[in-house]
Amino acid sequence: MRAAFKREQTARKEAEAANQAKSAFLAVMSHEIRTPLNGVLGMAEALADSGLREDQQEILDTITDSGNLLLTIVDDILDLSKVEAGKLELETLPSNVNEIFMSLCQQYRPRIEAKGLSFTTVLSGLMVKGEVWAKLDPTRLRQVLGNLLSNALKFTAEGAVSFSVSAAHLGEETILLDFNIRDTGTGIHEKQHGKLFNPFTQAQASVNRRHGGTGLGLVVAQQICKEMGGGIEFTSAEGEGSEFHVSLVLEAAEPPKQTAQEENDWSRAVLADRRWRVLAAEDNLTNQLVLRHLLKEFDLDLTIVSDGAELFDLWQAEGADLILMDVNMPVMDGVTATCKIREVESQEERQPVPIIAISANAMLHQVQGYMANGMSDHVAKPTRKADLFPAIARLLCDTHDRLPCKGATT
Known part of the structure; x- marks a missing residue:
């Protein structure tokens, strides 16, 4: 009887370990697939703003639909691992x-x-x-x-x-x-x-x-x-x-005071208010190009570097109004770079610079970890204007006065 119980315990532990390994693998694969998808869907969104002919727009729509279908499949696989682990995430x-x-x-x-x-x-x-x-x-x-x-x-x-x-x-x-x-x-x-x-x-x-x-x-x-x-x-x-x-x-819920179109107009007004100094860390060259195209309609002082160490040095030398931070990078990852920035700010009594994590890691516990390590917000890859612009605008409004429609989102 005791031997049978021990075998059952061993089998249970092995099953739990296998399930954890599978969940970790699925999370990594989700990240690795989302990263190139960010390039596909991000550049498609940028191309849509370039004034295409009708036949070109049809081709682009097909590319976008196919990319979104692949993203749906990736999300389904990741969601299944969350269901099995009892960690399916919903927001209200x-x-x-x-x-x-x-x-x-x-x-x-x-x-x-x-x-x-x-x-x-x-x-x-x-x-x-x-x-x-x-x-x-x-x-x-x-x-x-x-x-x-x-x-x-x-x-x-x-x-x-x-x-x-x-x-x-x-x-x-x-x-x-x-x-x-x-x-x-x-x-x-x-x-x-x-x-x-x-x-x-x-x-x-x-x-x-x-x-x-x-x-x-x-x-x-x-x-x-x-x-x-x-x-x-x-x-x-x-x-x-x-x-x-x-x-x-x-x-039941009450409708918000601001419509989606009003928030979109407000976000653009904030980004266009002045020549903001924006630093970004992103090691993937395609995703660097996506970021430039997403933000090209604004006259930003935008500098993009390839790792957290380079961004940290640049921030120390020149400062910034806002930082866009990838998470998984060589040399120094985004979380480590953020911690170093917050440490210096604390020591030198500087005003905290807003830092937005831009990452294919989008599970709730991952995002909570970024916030706990000093990041201000999170935008998931594939990155979309509809998500990125309001996040930037809200954080700029939190740290600067006399901006357009100040307080409109409250």
């Missing part, structure tokens, strides 16, 4: 449900109709009376619904796809959201229903060859819904299509 933000729904409709309608399918969208309940705001993770909700819409498109050769949303009050502070995605596709045989939410599994052996996909999307989507206080249900029969139902019980 006041979110416009109407806007999320309409943006998904706009994203998928051209693809669905290009396949010769009809696409029906329906708003009901509170959704038709005005904007519905709830506290949720908008990125994760888009991930769930996008996965279901992608599957409906993938498995429907003819007929239709419908997408509907309904909202209702369950109380003064609580909202029930119901999303339905229905298709007239191949459907799922009853014998395969139990496999649908298993990782790396698809309902039919031929699915991967015919349609592609990792078989991870529904696993992650199910866990996201559970974390947000809801779940996914489905009905389907072989040859009769499928219907997926996402139900979420959420806390």
Whole structure:
């Protein structure tokens, strides 16, 4: 009995060690794939601003869509490791449900109709009376619904796809959201229903060859819904299509004082207010080029160096209004460089310079580690203007007076 118990303990420890090793490997692979993707998607965004012909824009859109698809696959694999470790990360933000729904409709309608399918969208309940705001993770909700819409498109050769949303009050502070995605596709045989939410599994052996996909999307989507206080249900029969139902019980939210467009205008006004001295550390030459193109519309005094040691020396000699810091670099990494800067600031009683971590390491515990080591904010790679500009503007406003729209984001 004692020997059997000891063997069981040993087997459990070996399994836990193997799982930790797998999670570490997936995190490293995510970083390594995200880094070149930053070059692909960053340069695509820069090229989109260069005034392309219609045929050139179509080519660029294809490149962007393919890059985003690869990013989705990378995220699915990383998310699975988080699900298995019980560390799936969600943030809760006041979110416009109407806007999320309409943006998904706009994203998928051209693809669905290009396949010769009809696409029906329906708003009901509170959704038709005005904007519905709830506290949720908008990125994760888009991930769930996008996965279901992608599957409906993938498995429907003819007929239709419908997408509907309904909202209702369950109380003064609580909202029930119901999303339905229905298709007239191949459907799922009853014998395969139990496999649908298993990782790396698809309902039919031929699915991967015919349609592609990792078989991870529904696993992650199910866990996201559970974390947000809801779940996914489905009905389907072989040859009769499928219907997926996402139900979420959420806390109601008030809309923010500033719209996304107002924040975008404000961010640009702050960056254009003066010739800011910006230092950046980035060892990848392609990502250096991406950063220059992202910021080229502003007259910045921008210097980019290849490692944290070089940036630290430059900051000591010339100072800076703001620093953009890669994390994984040779010679001196971004965290070490940040710690050295904060140490000097403390010793010499200098005002802390804002430091934004720009890294493909985007897991919650990694970002928390950057903040604990003195960084001011984090922007994940692939880097997008919509994420980078507001982060820079907020930090500049925190350290300088008399800026445009001071306090507009509070």
